[in-house]
Amino acid sequence: MSALVLLGFIAAKAATDVSVVVLSRHRPTELAVRASACTVDERRTDVASIRVHDGAVQFCPSTGACTTHGTARLSCASDISLTMPGEAARRYGRALNVRVDKGVLRVVANVSLESYTSAVVASELYATENAALDAVSVVVRTYAAHARARPRHDDAMLCDLTHCQVMKTVATTGASVDAAARTRGQVLVQRDKTVAPVFHHAACGGHTIAATALWPDRALRDVIGVPDRDAKGRAFCAASPHATWVSEVDDVAVARALSRALDRPFDAPSLALEPKDDDGIRFVARDAHGETEISGLALTRAIGRELTWSVVKSQRFVVERAGRKLRIKGTGFGHRVGLCQEGTRARARAGASASAILRAYFPKFTVASVDDTSESGRLPRSP
Ligand SMILES: [Zn+2]
Ligand SMILES: [Zn+2]
Numbered sequence: 001m002s003a004l005v006l007l008g009f010i011a012a013k014a015a016t017d018v019s020v021v022v023l024s025r026h027r028p029t030e031l032a033v034r035a036s037a038c039t040v041d042e043r044r045t046d047v048a049s050i051r052v053h054d055g056a057v058q059f060c061p062s063t064g065a066c067t068t069h070g071t072a073r074l075s076c077a078s079d080i081s082l083t084m085p086g087e088a089a090r091r092y093g094r095a096l097n098v099r100v101d102k103g104v105l106r107v108v109a110n111v112s113l114e115s116y117t118s119a120v121v122a123s124e125l126y127a128t129e130n131a132a133l134d135a136v137s138v139v140v141r142t143y144a145a146h147a148r149a150r151p152r153h154d155d156a157m158l159c160d161l162t163h164c165q166v167m168k169t170v171a172t173t174g175a176s177v178d179a180a181a182r183t184r185g186q187v188l189v190q191r192d193k194t195v196a197p198v199f200h201h202a203a204c205g206g207h208t209i210a211a212t213a214l215w216p217d218r219a220l221r222d223v224i225g226v227p228d229r230d231a232k233g234r235a236f237c238a239a240s241p242h243a244t245w246v247s248e249v250d251d252v253a254v255a256r257a258l259s260r261a262l263d264r265p266f267d268a269p270s271l272a273l274e275p276k277d278d279d280g281i282r283f284v285a286r287d288a289h290g291e292t293e294i295s296g297l298a299l300t301r302a303i304g305r306e307l308t309w310s311v312v313k314s315q316r317f318v319v320e321r322a323g324r325k326l327r328i329k330g331t332g333f334g335h336r337v338g339l340c341q342e343g344t345r346a347r348a349r350a351g352a353s354a355s356a357i358l359r360a361y362f363p364k365f366t367v368a369s370v371d372d373t374s375e376s377g378r379l380p381r382s383p
Contacts, residue, residue: 033080052100122175143200205237247310
């Protein structure tokens with residue numbers, strides 16, 4: 001193959017794939033493999049399992065000797081299915097890069113953009129309405145196309161956790177596959193035809209917020225806050241169990257969370273928390289020692305880390321004291337930026353089309369084919 005043809009091959013491959021670090025939360029040390037006609041580093045071999053052995057990766061056939069590698073690429077003629085002990089098999093694309101990182105397997109899967117899109121939609125959205133599935137498919141694909149040009153991890157464009165978008169397993173049939181097919185290649189773009197920065201969350205509570213309110217970055221200025229209410233003024237996501245919520249927590253636990261986050265002691269009995277604005281962008285934490293400002297995002301994270309992540313579902317909340325308890329009353333679930341998933345479902349049920357839904361949450365962006373974006377010609381090579 002000439003260098004030019006090879007370059008074209010790599011570019012074409014990169015244009016259709018995304019690399020995703022998978023299973024990292026499970027810290028796998030051994031994975032059963034099912035796939036056909038595989039090679040490890042281009043050598044034809046039968047692979048039944050992958051495991052950590054003496055700080056290196058070992059590929060083992062069903063019978064015979066294992067081979068040991070530093071980093072290796074497993075490439076197969078079929079999708080590769082991986083199974084952790086006691087778990088259901090998960091299906092990924094046809095190639096994986098595997099190495100050992102801090103004693104566990106670090107697996108980066110290469111998945112086609114379309115398979116990735118349907119896999120995330122199946123993992124993130126519980127919807128049956130086509131318009132909702134289609135709108136979310138476009139947003140999920142856009143998020144991936146954006147990460148492809150600006151990888152979110154050192155060794156992969158994306159991970160399979162909420163840090164990026166949740167991806168459990170590649171689906172081959174079902175509503176999410178049909179939605180990806182109906183919207184094939186469609187992404188949201190900015191006026192200059194670059195792939196738009198997009199976000200989605202579970203429920204906004206009646207109004208989304210501007211991305212720059214949480215992450216001050218000029219590149220995000222067109223992800224604006226929009227009302228998410230019907231003609232009668234009712235929040236589209238009002239039916240969601242997360243639209244409004246209440247949690248009660250011990251003041252001592254919150255004081256401990258604040259002490260860690262702000263690096264000063266907090267006196268639990270005198271502790272009070274007050275938002276400085278309607279969206280919970282900034283809060284004041286007050287106690288017998290004085291008052292300190294903290295961003296809503298940092299506060300939510302600090303409490304989530306100290307207790308559990310479900311205690312504070314979004315950063316839009318007020319806090320009342322009830323004896324030694326703090327009663328946290330909030331609205332929405334997630335960061336409330338971009339597409340509201342519950343609102344999307346309600347809009348679809350009320351008859352909105354996918355394009356109307358996308359226009360409502362992203363009024364500054366338009367839909368285009370991923371091949372027509374200005375990034376399509378200069379994508380990094382998939383690892
Ligand atoms: Zn990530
Ligand atoms: Zn909403």
